[in-house]
Amino acid sequence: MAQNGQPELTGKWTGVESGDSLAFIFDPDGVITMLNSGDKETVIGGRAAVRRGKQIRMIYQTDLSRKPFTIDFIIQEVATGNEQGRMEGIFEFLNERQIKLNIAPGKKRPTSFEDFFLVLTKED
DSSP: OGGGOOOOEEEEEEETTTEEEEEEOOOSSSBBEEEESSSSSSESSSEEEEEETTHHHHOOOOOOTSSSSSEEEEEEEEETTTEEEEEEEEEEEEETTTEEEEEEEOOOOOOOOSSSSSSEEOOO
16 A cells, blocks of 8 residues: 555556557656557656757656545656646546556646546556
């Protein structure tokens, strides 16, 4: 169990959106890697990527004191730690092996799951 008696978020969570397989890999040290196997496999985030000519990584931060829980995916410049971008979202645990996630790239943080959400299942 993680904090607040909630299941652990770290690990690999998979789901499907519009026919594409998705994977979110939450590392214990706060790094997030997203994989999309659409027409060609795309890797987003992780520990080492290049954006605008700079080495970047993507981290995640959660707040389990809010309802629904909040999650931010933050793009940081590795050399300085400066933030280069942020996606805000919400999530909730359906059970120990499934989460409901709503992120809205380029928009304000969603406040509910009414318009859109993904169900992700934790892999062993």
